[in-house]
Every structure is written in structure tokens, then in C-alpha cells.
Amino acid sequence: MDKESYLAEIKLRLRRYFSASRDGYKPPAEDRHRLEGFMQGAVFMGFATSAELGRVMERIHFDVFGKSIEERRQEGEARWQESVINYDRYDQPAYERAGRSLSGR
Template identity: 35%
Template sequence: MDKHAFLAECQTRIRKVYELTKAGKPDDTLKYRTEGFMNAGEFLGLISRDEARELIESLHQDAFGESIAQRRERKDRLNKLKEHSLDAFYDEPAINRRP
């Protein structure tokens, strides 16, 4: 397998993980297999760790419309809001409370 074919397969697998997550049906088995696949590619020299991070970040941006860090911050803020006050949490528009 050459580098371009490997990257294409990584993209397909990552997109599937993100599609399922976005649909509210995360598949941890698929996620871990995708991570293992990418680690094997790194071991074989088909992809560097930086290339993998860039690919993951790019596909995350495409799927969710925000960076991984932005999504994590939003989810943390909502979780803190939920712990502090359910009223304040539900005052937040539903579109903003999506996972």
C-alpha cells in the first residue's frame, strides 16, 4: 500500500467515526480500530504523527464545523452549566447543546 492509498483509507475511516458520532451513535470499536490502523501506518512509515493530527483536525472541522479544541471547550462549558444549574443549561438553545 502506498502513502496516498493509506491516507485515503484513513480519511474514509475517520469520516465514518465522525458521522456516527454526529448521528448520536458513536462506535468505540470502530474508533479504536481506526486509531490502531493509523498507528500501524505510522510504524510502517506511511504517515507521520503530525500528518495524522492534521488529517484528524481537518476532518473534524469538516464534520462538526469546529476544531477539536473548540468542541471540547463547548462541551466542558455545557457540562459545567448543567452541574451548576439545569435551568441555565436549558436556557441555552438546543442547537448549542448538541453533542
């Protein structure tokens, strides 16, 4: 396999991986590990550097999602923070919240 074919396959796999995620499918961990291994193979064979592959990944991610990896990561963190449930009201014992005393009166 030549360099161009190998790098084209990496781009195809990245696009598939990101597109599945965008469409609401959680790609299996095995797919991510295979992709990472495939990319490490490109570095090992001298087809690309890690920095070059990082830029390829960033570009494809932007093509698929319309935002950078970091922007999407921050957006996800913000969404997670919004969904955090405030459990403060449960710090008070249930019988006190119900307006009863410990003796039942």
C-alpha cells in the same frame, strides 16, 4: 497496499467516525481502537507522521463539525458544567427543610 490507498482509508474511517458522532450515534470503543491502530500502522510503515495524521484528523473533524477538536471539547465541557445540579439545598436535613424538629413536633 500503497501509501495513497492507506491514507485514503484513514480519511474515510475518520469521516465515518466523526459523522456518526455528529449524527448522535456513539461509535463503539472498538471502532476507535481500530482507527487508532490503523493510524499507528501508517506511522509504523512510514506513510505519515503522527503530526501529519493529527492535522488530517483536525481537518476532517472541522469539515464534519465546523469547529476544531479543541473548540468542540471546550463546548462539551461548558455544556456539562451547565447541567450540573446544585445539591446545596440537600445539605440541610430533610426534617429541617420540611419545617419539623427532630422530636417530630
